[in-house]
Amino acid sequence: MFNAKELLIGLTEATGSPGDESTPAALLREAVNGLADTIETDSIGNTFLYCAGEGNTPRPRVMITAHTDEISLMVARIDKGGFLRVAEVGGFDPRTLLGQEVIVHAKRKLLGVVGSKPPHLTSLAERNKSVPLQELFIDLAMPEESVRELVNIGDFITISRRTMELSGGRLAGKAMDNRAGVTTLALCLSELRKLRFAADVYAVGTVQEEIGCKGAQTAAFRLLPDLAVAIDVCHGETPGVASDLVQKLGGGPVVSFGPRIHPKLFKRLTDVARDANIPVQIEVTQGPTWTDADPIQIVQAGIPTALISIPLRYMHTSVETLAFEDVRHAGLLLARFIASLDMAYVEGLTCYLKD
């Protein structure tokens, strides 16, 4: 059995760029070893953890997803002096990259720093402008020939960051987006082992979410489940951001509502939370949710889809901060939700307008 907080810390300190998620996927498989009936990996790297439900077939088929990748950079060019120029793999805010420590995943792992001109040597006009990504460079503190020897164009670059335990049960580090979701999947499976459930559960660690929610779409095509729940992060309360755009850290997992979300799934999730005394918050999203839920909903003939999010401050930086309690509650909510499902409910999901 895994310790959930240690799992999350381990997952966030591990690296897994879009297209190369094998390390976090392996940590997930290891954590749920013994909890899942079968574990499979598909040809593009999605991880499928299957738990059979109880009772006669047909049983409801439920897909729950969390993406295993993290925003990264890629070596685009080696410039004179051995300085690396980079391309984005997922959306960093270039303002937050200056001064970061990074790992270049070259022939061996190389530590580097994102350099910049010191304030003493920049003009006032320059200092008032943020440095665009194209102007950033990575310094490996090595002679150019050693850099060319070890580094290839196309090597991934990730942020190097130890995850910190802050006070009040809060954690800060890189890749909380979405290793918090991955931890939620593991927590859900562990909680399910204490419950009776009729549904066949497919927990999927998806790939390449940060570059367009790709793995979730193909995984949904493979499984064609009766319903799906995506787990991701949403924006936590932050000074200077209007309160209607953010959710409280420690206020409970966030259940989304809006056109991308099946209203009956939303209702069932909030009903289950109320009955089980699990705190939840509600987020209304009129447009895209920018999560795995978006492509899953429109795979083939359409899949009833819901979204549970963990409130997270400073998204897409190296100090993404969350309240661990929200992750624990998300796992609990997901397991109780799954345990509440039966065939009659699933069949009712295609009658959108009734009741």
Add this chain to the structure above:
Amino acid sequence: MKELIRQLTIPSGPSGYEAPVKEVIHTLVQPYVDEVYDDALGNLYAVKRGASGPAAKTILLAAHMDEPALSVIDIDDQGFLRVAPLGPLRASTLGGARVIFARTGRRGIVGAEHGVAQKDLDFSHLFVDIGAISLDDAREHVRIGDAATFAYGFDEVGADLIVGHALDNRVGCAVLVEALKRTHSGYTIAAVFSAQQEVGSRGARVAGQRIHPDAALVLDVSPVGDTPKSERLALTLGGGPGIKALDATMVVAPKVRDMIVDAARLADVPYQIEVSPRTASDAGALFLSREGIPTGGIVVPARYVGTPSQMVHLRDVEQTVTLLTAYLGQLQ
């Protein structure tokens, strides 16, 4: 190779109207494949069965046939045409460009309104002059919706460099035709000459679903970073084929990329790695087909992509064919 590319750049192929290109390719590939057919979107499929019999796995190879074009949206009283871009074109590069209408063969010149600063120039400031004297005269030769491609043909510059308005991506088509001729693979090769890449890889999307291959590979061109004050890209002209790591549509998984790198090393072909965040290709659409298809790409480095005159190095093209053939040959 040069002659093949020249032959492939003659027909005009605006996105959605690729038929003239398709006919030429159909004739060229027929002798080397087991089956040729097309589909509702205008893709051309050429299938060469794998040596390992009916159990052979399938690899889809895609090269898009279409090229950016100008589509007629209005004709004024004096017979001047207003146009919208079909595919990624920058209005600021088009003043004085010569075009040809695919349907009727009528030629025209792109003009720009006076008094607009170069940086502010967009398609609303451009018009096409087809030498018409009135609205009625213009209508004799051009209809709303007709598409015009550039009319610059094919030129040689220096010893091994070629320039043309449709090298993106008839060069990829030529590589694919040549590979079908030379290749013996354990895999079944489903070559797709794809339609509508420039408008969002719509042809590749249905091709991936129809063929449902075990793997996919795109053949395309990609911009270089070796001209004065160019974008900071690592590819150079003449540096050998580019093996795709990242473009605007996808990240290639390292294990997929490494298989192509290994093939290049074994065949002793020089290669480069392509990281090109603003270049679109069919790769992303193929990757997303059905349950997901491991997808990679091999690109021919090109200068001036997105303008009416793209330049490629013939040695790069030759080496791309060699690399592709070697890669396919080792698939069991």
